[in-house]
Amino acid sequence: MLAPTALLVGRSYELEALQAALAEARRGSTRTVVVAGEARIGKTLLLDELVSRVGPEAAAVVGRCVDSGSGPLPHAAVAAIVLALVRELGRDEVLAAAGAGADVLGAVVPGLVEMRPGAALDRLPDVLADLVASVAASRPVVVVVEDLHWADGATRAAVARLARLPGDARVLVVLSYRSDDVGRGHPLRPLLAELERSRLATRVELARLSAGEVAELARALGDGGLDALDVERIADRSEGVPFYVEELVSFVGTALPESLRDVLLLRYEQLDPGVRTFLRTVAAGGVSVPHDVLAAAVGDPDALDAAARAAVEAHVLVAAGAEYAFRHALVQEAVYGELLPGERTRIHAAYARAYEARPATARTLAEVANHWWRARVPDRALASAVTAQAAAEATGATSTAAEHGERALELWHEVPDAEAVAGVSHHELLARARSDHA
Ligand SMILES: Nc1ncnc2c1ncn2[C@@H]1O[C@H](COP(=O)(O)OP(=O)(O)OP(=O)(O)O)[C@@H](O)[C@H]1O
Ligand SMILES: [Mg+2]
Structure with a gap:
């Protein structure tokens, strides 16, 4: 099998747009660029290329949003960005730069600083913005937040705040998301609309590769071993998505499948x-x-x-x-x-039990709830959703809490004696759902 190549085919226009924004940030502006494209189209490769061109006189930090399997992993990207800044500047400088609210950072990076009881998690976006602005006072900063389709509410708020840094902050914010994952009603939509409406961000759309670009990529990956017919077939079957080109090149010589799903x-x-x-x-x-x-x-x-x-x-x-x-x-x-359906519910129930046997962190409890939900065992799914909701609330992950709450409400009427199973009344559950959405 061929290792993915670091070779970047095409994308010169998109890279130029990003580099122009970088140049403006270096000259003293604040810029935000949103990079949109379907799954596996090359967002990460393009942003890696940009980061590799940033140079040592600027700081570049990357955070990725992560899907835990049962919703966004809270604060994943923000935690990675804070950690990257700690690596770059040292802990003391980061804490000093974050200013008075620095202890909130302890909620996203455990152990970085002790959190005062009652520290207001909703200050996280401001604290992160202060931190980035303060670093940018001495050198340009590039902040990349990838995979925003998996962002939790706190991460979206932090991103919105970064985009609103003063216009002369010397900061380039680059955001990426999978356009095919952000349908109507997706919680990222309002943020994207707001960035566009306020003209705070410009957009770079990654389209599929042209037939010529696919051929170039296939030839490079195939290392001279492909003939013209192979290349033509790959261009045809991959539909211009680079990931499929890579997979198909590995299987040249066998019967290539007709549909993209079969390539996977x-x-x-x-x-x-x-x-x-x-x-x-x-x-x-x-x-x-x-x-x-x-x-x-x-x-x-x-x-x-x-x-x-x-x-x-x-x-x-x-x-x-x-x-x-x-x-x-x-x-x-x-x-x-x-x-198969029976296989699926049986395996999800086995996962639910396996996660139940682990120490009860917010993440584990979310997994338990997710697997009982997918195992279609309503009473356990209800009880575990209520527990996961409370655990998510306790860590400030309100959008995750809201999702568990919605599932609990959905399950309520399927469960006889739901109040005894859930340990809360329907009324209380509705009140919690309202406050999670607030
Ligand atoms: N322009 C390109 N030239 C060469 N290879 C590419 C290009 N674009 C993408 N690839 C390759 O295709 C694969 C998918 O790319 P990448 O991971 O960057 O996509 P992505 O859009 O970030 O995917 P995801 O939506 O999963 O985050 C990688 O192995 C990458 O090296
Ligand atoms: Mg990616």
Whole structure:
């Protein structure tokens, strides 16, 4: 299999637009650019290229929003940005620059600073903006926030605040999101509309590659081993999405599939039935699954190790620390789609029990609630949604809390004696939902 290339094909216009914004920020302006494009179209590669061109006299920090499988992982991108600034400047300078409210940073980066009880989490956007502005007083700062389709409410508020830094702050904010994931009613929509309306941001849209660009990429990846017909087929089947070009180049010489979805399953389909069963189990756990949770869900450690090895060797999974992750979220989705209904509910119930056995963090409780929901076990789904809602509220993740609350309300009428199961009244649940949405 070919490793993804760092080679950037095309995109000269888009890169120029980003570099022009960078040049303006260096000269003393504040600029925000929104990079939009469908899944796997090349947003990250383009932004990596931009960051590599920033140079040592400016600070560039990158944060990514993360989907936990049961909603956005709270503050993920903000935490990464704060940590990157700590690496760049040192802890003391970061705390000094963040000013009076610095202790709020302890809520997103545990251990960085002790949080005063009652520290107001809603100050996070202001504190982050003060921090970035203060660093920018001595050098230009580039802040990249990727994958905003997975942002939680606090991260969206922080981004909106950064875009509103004074016009002469010497800051370039670059935001990316998957346009195909942000449909009507998506919570990112109002922020995007606001940035556009107020002319605070410019947009860069990443379109699919042209046939000529696909051919260039395929030839580079194929290392001289592709003939004209191969290249033509790849241009045809990939529909210009670079990720599919990479996958298809790896399978030249075999019968190439007709649909894009089948491209995602190429590697999966080649594996033994036992490994495929294992992969469907992993897929039900989300894009990445902790090893111990997976072991509990699979129930047979020897079988797990053998299957995991085969899946890693086939480049479907990667082992990252104590987790197994799909190399691509799109592949996870496609493999998840291969689950039969009975298989799906059984495996989700096994995950729910496995997460229940772990220490009860907000993240674990969210997983428990998500898996009972997907396992279609209404009473457990209701009880765990109420618990996860409270845990999310306690960490200031109100949009996550709101999602759990909505599910609890949806489940209420399916559960006999719901009040006893949930441990709260319907009235109380409605009141909590209102305050989470406030
Ligand atoms: N213009 C390009 N030239 C060469 N390779 C590319 C190009 N664009 C994307 N790729 C390759 O395609 C794959 C997907 O790209 P990338 O991860 O940047 O997409 P993305 O839009 O960030 O995806 P996601 O929506 O999952 O975040 C990567 O392996 C990348 O190296
Ligand atoms: Mg990306």
